Amino acid sequence: MRWTSIFVSVVLVLVVVGATLTFHSRFADPPMNVILLTVESLRADRFTASVAPKFFEAAQEAVHFKDHRSIASWTGPNIVSLLTGLSPFAQGVHARGHSIAESLDTPLERLARDGWAVGSVQAFAKTENFQNLGMPVVAGESPERWIARQTLAGKPFFFWYHYLDTHLPYDPEHRFLPSGLQLPAEGEPAFERMQALRQQPALRAGSIVFEAADRPLIDALYAGGIQQFDAWFAVFWKFFTAAGLRDNTILIVTADHGEELLERGNVGHASTTAAGTLFEESVRVPLFIWWPPRLTPMLTERASDHLDVMPTVLEALGQGGQAALPGSTLTGARKSTEWYAVTSKAGFAEAEPEAVKDFIAAVAEEGWKLIVRTKRREVLDARLYNLLTDPQERRDLATDRPDIVGRMLPRLTERLANLAIPDKEPRRTSRGEDQAPPQWVSPARSGTVSWDDLQGHLYLEWAGEAPSYVLEYTAGSGVLSVKGQLTVNGPRKDFGVFSRNYWETWIVPYREVTLRVRGESSKRWSDPLTIKLSK
Secondary structure (H helix, E strand, C coil), X not given: CCHHHHHHHHHHHHHHHHHHHHHHHHCCCCCCEEEEEEECCCCCCCCCCCCCHHHHHHHHHCEECCCEECCCCCHHHHHHHHHHCCCHHHHCCCCCCCCCCCCXXXXXXXXXXXXXXXXXXXXHHHCHHHCCCCCCECCCCCHHHHHHHHHHCCCCEEEEEEECCCCCCCCCCHHHCCCCCCCCCCCCCCHXXXXXXXXXXXXXXXXXXXXXXXXXXXXXXXXXXXXXXXXXXXXXXXXXXXXXXXXXXXXXEEECCCCEECCCCCEECHHHHCCCCCCHHHHECCEEEECCCCCCCCCCCCCEEHHHHHHHHHHHCCCCCCCCCCCCCCXXXXXXXXXXXXXXXXXXXXXXXXXXXXXXXXXXXXXXXXEEEEECCEEEEXXXXXXXXXXXXXXXXXXXXXXXXXXXXXXXXXXXXCCCCCCXXXXXXXXXXXXXXXXXXXXXXXXXXXXXXXXXXXEEEEECCCCEEEEEEEXXXXXXXXXXXXXEECCEEEEEECCHXXXXXXXXXXXXXXXXXXXXXXXXXXXXXXXXXEC
């Protein structure tokens, strides 16, 4: 949500709730809590004290890991790794609709069994990529209110919040842009390119040919989004400190992934360009941890990645021995000096999410980085870079240094051989073939829907005889187009409560969605339902 829409309500929370929590924390022995704050598309090299002064002032009390990487170039697998500790090769989350196996006993589920309140408050966290994590979602509640409820109840908690407004489109409030910045006017050569940058949530590779002269404007708009996050964080930090959480709460701030800003001619990441990479601009992200003084000191000079976060949290909460995870705690030496990553080419925007074929994988060690392109598990080509002499990854040394490739490639192909790729086949039984097709209940018919019509609560409902259903969707057109199927238990799919800003920024641009539904074991579809999306 935009800064201007939350400022008043958050200040009220600070005044009323913050004082109460401060009193509570002084006269109780609070248990250890965890707040994981992830920031969308935030590059480490662009997140500096000059752009985010309020954050970096607060971060004087934090541990800053300056050599940190994500493990993919889109949101889903990175968040799953942060919340489970699972490797992207093992989790099977490569596109929209994918989730980890329901049978897994996750760290968050174990924490909940041991008394921690676990949760999030954003409706998008109810989508399939984040299912089976053990992360209940109270959609529509503010972070401050959720945290306040647990603290007043004296219950330890693990809370995840994802800041979204640094994602495309880059359209920060005007006050966060440099004074005197001149955006191109209608009719000028760069106008349409900048309009796309400021209005479209995805910019497919090749759909817009940016020019070198566009770079200062792109950089300014991207930096303005970071400055807007800085203002948001300043309010959150006031709440955090006023609530007395500093000594009993681990606060982690990182990003899901980085962002291309014309290094390869594109703007965005895998889900927005449909041409994902694992170059440094896509995977180098910040990691700051406010670490309560009573805990074991952290090792700040070591390299780290997203797999290290959950083992560190579990150790701090006294849960470190519950399960073996591939990452290393940030209070001890690394298990391995290598970093591994894998990403699907188009992430959330994969054209066929149940048949993902194109992947990019990488391994880095001792200044060398090997990036391979694969068709499923088969390596098609390999490129080698020396990050010490070529940090921009411009010169491919694979031919010059076959010894390095020969050392690194087998370890990467070993992981690719075990890459978890979902291959869903719809369950069918003869019993369901004669079921009547479902009938739409809400919406009952095709038409136009606005945020006001829904009051932010987005759900679909139908009448039918089956215990579970397949919901098929087709949305958008051209560069903004997605299609797929979801399995739904029962005759209702509740997507949760969305803010007006989320609706207008990331849903309305798809303009139209067509839906149909059938029993999971039936061939008989409902009538199609076409919904036009309106502000």
